Every structure is written in C-alpha cells, then in structure tokens.
Amino acid sequence: MPLGAFKTGMFGAAGSSSDGGAIQWIAGMNGSGNSASLLFDNIPQTYKHLRFVMSNIHQTATNSNTFFIFNGNSSNIRMADYWTDSSTVYNFWRNQLQSNKWPDHYTPGTSTTNVGSHLIDVMGYTSNGADGTSTYSGYAQTFMMASYGHDNSTLDLHTGGVVWQPNGTGNPAAITSIEIYTYHSSDHWLAETRVDMYGIGTAAT
Numbered sequence: 001m002p003l004g005a006f007k008t009g010m011f012g013a014a015g016s017s018s019d020g021g022a023i024q025w026i027a028g029m030n031g032s033g034n035s036a037s038l039l040f041d042n043i044p045q046t047y048k049h050l051r052f053v054m055s056n057i058h059q060t061a062t063n064s065n066t067f068f069i070f071n072g073n074s075s076n077i078r079m080a081d082y083w084t085d086s087s088t089v090y091n092f093w094r095n096q097l098q099s100n101k102w103p104d105h106y107t108p109g110t111s112t113t114n115v116g117s118h119l120i121d122v123m124g125y126t127s128n129g130a131d132g133t134s135t136y137s138g139y140a141q142t143f144m145m146a147s148y149g150h151d152n153s154t155l156d157l158h159t160g161g162v163v164w165q166p167n168g169t170g171n172p173a174a175i176t177s178i179e180i181y182t183y184h185s186s187d188h189w190l191a192e193t194r195v196d197m198y199g200i201g202t203a204a205t
Helices: none
Strands: 023-030 037-040 049-055 066-070 077-085 091-095 115-123 140-149 155-164 178-182 194-200
Touching: 049 178, 066 077
Parallel strands: none
Antiparallel strands: 023 194, 037 178, 049 115, 049 194, 066 178, 077 091, 077 155, 115 140, 140 155
C-alpha cells in the first residue's frame, strides 16, 4: 500500500436472507476528495458472493489506474483485462500479472465529460466450501466490467478479473476486507464517485 495514504472506511451490518438467491445491500460510500482508498472492512461472511457497483467514477487526475487489496494484502494478485477502445478500435487480452492494476487504462479525471462505472463480482470470498466446512479449494476470484466515457467520441470498455491466492500457496483465507485503491496515492476518489456493496445468496454455514 502506498505510504501516507489515508483510508476512508465504512462497514455495514450484515443482512440475512432465507432466499439463497436474494441480493441485499450491505454498505456504500462516496469518495471524499482527499483519499485514494475506498475501504470495505468487517465484510459479513453470510453470503455466497459479493457484488460491488461503482458509478460516476471520478478521480482527481485522469489516467490513474485502479487496483484492489484483499485483507490488506495486494501480493499474489493475478489480473487480466480485455479492452476495447472505440477511438482506435482494437481488442486484446492484456495480462496484468502482479501489476495490481485493473482496469489498466484511463480512469476518468475531473472533467465533467469523463465518467466511468464498474461492476465487480467477488466469488468464493468465504473460507467455507459448499458443504459448510473449511474445505474450499481453488482461488478467490472476481469478474469485472468497466465502462469509461472520456468524451463524446471515445468510449473504453473493459472485461476481466482478478485471482488472489495469499502467499501463492494453499487455499485462500476468507476475505474480510476489500479496498478499492487508485494506483497513485496522490490521486483521490472524488465525491461524485459512488460504490455500493451487495451480498448475493446465503453462504453455507
């Protein structure tokens, strides 16, 4: 984590659901204009997976990438990004192995003509397997989509995701905090930026 970064944290009380497919709001926040971090901690372990919805994304500087920190640990993160730029019309897979950047292109800055949105699903975020025991195997994975409109003629579309395995070996621990961070600590999420965290389904207990 960049030194000197000021965290803005918020956590909400866990909802409960008898419907295994229900979607429930857990917590949300706006940027502050003076922090590079949007931190969700004390994440309840009562859902099958999490969904983050970011809208009206703005930072204090353009072209600052976004990255994610799980449980305060940004190491052993593997990322990939499929990017379409309408101004140059090309598509390619870009492997972000250990780069900690997703998406890796032009997060909107302060201009009112620049705006972005993210949809982030975090699957397998608890340490329990489907049978309710601590036998979860594999990786904690995300699927992400992003859309950035830089002006009236340029639109960037991203799909991709993150695979996280702490220390590179063994089964991942339950994810209890997720931090959405600007790649440069001197850039900050502006107040226009909104992010909400939802829980989907009921986890095995």
